[in-house]
Amino acid sequence: MKSIIKLLVCITVLITNIKKAESQVPDTAQYLLDSIQPKFSYYIGKPLKILLDDLKIQPIEYHGVFPVWNKSDTIKFTQTLLEFHTLDERIIRKNNDIKSPAIYIKFAQPIPISKTWFMEGGRFEKRDWDLQKERFFRNYIIGEIAIRGI
Amino acid sequence: MRKTIILLLLLYAATTVMAQNNNDSISFTNITTTDFMEAIGGGTIQWKNLQREQARPRWCILGWCENRKTGEIECCGILDILFGWIGGSGGSGGNPTEITHNTEGSSGGGGFVWINLFNFPGAYGPPSFVPPGGSGGGGSTTTNPNPFGNTTVPAPVKPVVDDETTKEELPIEKKDTLQPVKVPCNDSAIARGKYADSLWKELDSTGTAKKRLQDSAKSGKFESAFLIKKNANNKLEATNFTTSNSSTNVTPPPTTDTLYGGAHCHNNREGVNSQSPSDFFRLLTMFKQQKTYKADFLTSYDDSEWAIMIGDSLSAMSFINNSNYAYATLIDTAGENINNWSSTNINPKTNRTYSEDFFDFGNKMFDQKYPAELQTAYANIYMINKQFNTGIKVLMKVGDNFKELNVFEDNSSGESVLKIKICE
Numbered sequence: 001m002k003s004i005i006k007l008l009v010c011i012t013v014l015i016t017n018i019k020k021a022e023s024q025v026p027d028t029a030q031y032l033l034d035s036i037q038p039k040f041s042y043y044i045g046k047p048l049k050i051l052l053d054d055l056k057i058q059p060i061e062y063h064g065v066f067p068v069w070n071k072s073d074t075i076k077f078t079q080t081l082l083e084f085h086t087l088d089e090r091i092i093r094k095n096n097d098i099k100s101p102a103i104y105i106k107f108a109q110p111i112p113i114s115k116t117w118f119m120e121g122g123r124f125e126k127r128d129w130d131l132q133k134e135r136f137f138r139n140y141i142i143g144e145i146a147i148r149g150i
Numbered sequence: 151m152r153k154t155i156i157l158l159l160l161l162y163a164a165t166t167v168m169a170q171n172n173n174d175s176i177s178f179t180n181i182t183t184t185d186f187m188e189a190i191g192g193g194t195i196q197w198k199n200l201q202r203e204q205a206r207p208r209w210c211i212l213g214w215c216e217n218r219k220t221g222e223i224e225c226c227g228i229l230d231i232l233f234g235w236i237g238g239s240g241g242s243g244g245n246p247t248e249i250t251h252n253t254e255g256s257s258g259g260g261g262f263v264w265i266n267l268f269n270f271p272g273a274y275g276p277p278s279f280v281p282p283g284g285s286g287g288g289g290s291t292t293t294n295p296n297p298f299g300n301t302t303v304p305a306p307v308k309p310v311v312d313d314e315t316t317k318e319e320l321p322i323e324k325k326d327t328l329q330p331v332k333v334p335c336n337d338s339a340i341a342r343g344k345y346a347d348s349l350w351k352e353l354d355s356t357g358t359a360k361k362r363l364q365d366s367a368k369s370g371k372f373e374s375a376f377l378i379k380k381n382a383n384n385k386l387e388a389t390n391f392t393t394s395n396s397s398t399n400v401t402p403p404p405t406t407d408t409l410y411g412g413a414h415c416h417n418n419r420e421g422v423n424s425q426s427p428s429d430f431f432r433l434l435t436m437f438k439q440q441k442t443y444k445a446d447f448l449t450s451y452d453d454s455e456w457a458i459m460i461g462d463s464l465s466a467m468s469f470i471n472n473s474n475y476a477y478a479t480l481i482d483t484a485g486e487n488i489n490n491w492s493s494t495n496i497n498p499k500t501n502r503t504y505s506e507d508f509f510d511f512g513n514k515m516f517d518q519k520y521p522a523e524l525q526t527a528y529a530n531i532y533m534i535n536k537q538f539n540t541g542i543k544v545l546m547k548v549g550d551n552f553k554e555l556n557v558f559e560d561n562s563s564g565e566s567v568l569k570i571k572i573c574e
Contacts, residue, residue: 066509069522070421079493081506087513091566094510095559099501127513148502 028057028084029101029150036103040145048105049138051145059103059129061086068118075118076110080137081148082129100149108143327521330555335573338461339543339554343573346445346457346545346552349378349411352386359388360413360449366393367415367451373400375414378445379407386410399428399489411445412436423450424527425458427508428489430534430542431477433458434470452523455547465541475538480504491533508533514568528570532557546572 043051059082065075082103090100117123123132353360359376366374372394381387394400400414416422425448436443437460448456460466469475479495487493491504500507512529520528534540535557545552553573560567
């Protein structure tokens with residue numbers, strides 16, 4: 001009897017944990033519309049980190065500067081898109097008429113960034129939204145915010 | 151009872167790991183409802199296109215650790231914490247730059263650093279002032295193009311280049327860049343190339359406008375332009391040569407002459423060595439007014455020469471007459487982005503701005519190792535031929551001749567590969 005109770009407890013814990021894990025994978029588009037969009041006015045005027053801390057899903061790419069080669073040495077970075085699909089995924093989805101959700105951010109002030117950071121070997125060369133970029137941008141103030149691609 | 155507790159703890163730990171790793175497993179929970187509905191709406195369910203969501207677990211037994219090598223946040227193990235603390239001093243410090251924003255250096259030399267307990271998203275401890283140069287032990291004052299001085303920048307990977315690729319003729323060719331593939335073109339494309347060649351060459355014999363345009367591209371402050379008509383001897387010649395007094399597009403004064411085309415230049419103040427998106431609309435506008443106006447030439451400060459031509463009159467007229475494709479909708483007419491794809495208006499097909507779509511294609515070209523200087527041109531070709539059917543063809547001067555460029559999308563490998571092809 002004891003063994004059966006133990007087994008039941010174990011199974012319950014296992015199922016609970018798996019359910020918990022599954023519930024952390026939301027529908028991106030619906031999640032952004034339901035949980036993030038209603039708070040847009042709250043985010044405006046606040047550092048980006050407030051939004052990032054709220055996000056339960058991780059952006060995986062961001063829009064940087066294109067093209068870089070013809071820009072001046074210091075780029076005034078004003079806006080970006082936080083993407084939840086890679087560029088290749090977005091292009092394939094686009095071809096299949098499947099939209100790809102993203103969060104558009106316009107910063108309250110232009111952020112001066114050296115052009116070299118976007119060039120080969122530079123800090124922002126890759127479009128991945130990684131810890132370094134998150135750290136860099138997190139304290140800049142959001143001026144505008146919108147959901148794109150839905 | 152003790153055994154049960156231990157068993158429960160082990161189960162908890164095991165399922166925690168499962169939760170942590172759920173990004174790596176393919177699960178039906180990762181296919182979103184929206185994806186599914188959109189796929190159904192599109193007619194065919196493209197399973198390969200149903201993307202896994204990038205979620206991160208919200209909890210972890212021992213807290214979260216930053217892997218200093220990868221920058222990834224991972225669930226801590228006890229060894230990570232112990233060795234992270236022991237080995238976590240020092241750091242690369244980052245690179246001082248002339249830019250005074252909240253630059254932060256990397257935080258240590260290797261291993262892991264413990265971040266916090268049970269509170270992953272963004273909570274890296276209280277904000278602290280970090281001077282330019284970073285928080286590690288001693289930033290370098292040497293000029294280092296890589297702000298993370300310790301990071302080894304891998305050598306560029308030589309892309310696979312099609313055997314047919316032109317090796318010598320293309321105007322912008324650099325090592326380790328991908329070049330357009332030379333292909334035999336149909337009669338229409340060849341005829342357009344010959345028409346552009348003859349029109350452009352004939353101008354040499356009837357004046358100095360082309361030379362003035364080239365000079366303006368090299369040293370002018372603003373754009374210059376002229377129109378092309380026929381003179382009394384039935385020879386093509388330039389007319390109404392105009393230099394702009396502002397950084398906006400130059401427009402020669404109107405004329406009652408029958409026009410066969412126009413030309414303008416881009417100088418290095420603008421930094422664009424190929425057509426601006428607004429240039430395509432100028433050609434369409436002129437074509438709408440005079441059906442003989444079928445070509446618009448561009449001379450650039452880097453000596454490159456381009457022609458855009460009406461290749462498909464019906465498509466061009468259809469595009470012009472579609473109110474959804476109005477100039478002011480697709481192109482920014484003011485602000486920093488003037489004359490480029492709109493950074494404010496949304497493309498209903500993608501629900502993104504036109505410039506964001508354009509960026510995606512440009513970045514795709516970049517990923518495929520096409521020369522940086524030609525990414526804009528190639529991305530524009532995608533926009534006017536694939537995103538929209540404008541009926542316009544883009545020709546690049548290669549040697550003495552204009553050659554038509556086309557962009558093709560190859561999805562045969564399951565990935566989207568953009569191929570630029572140029573007429574032989």
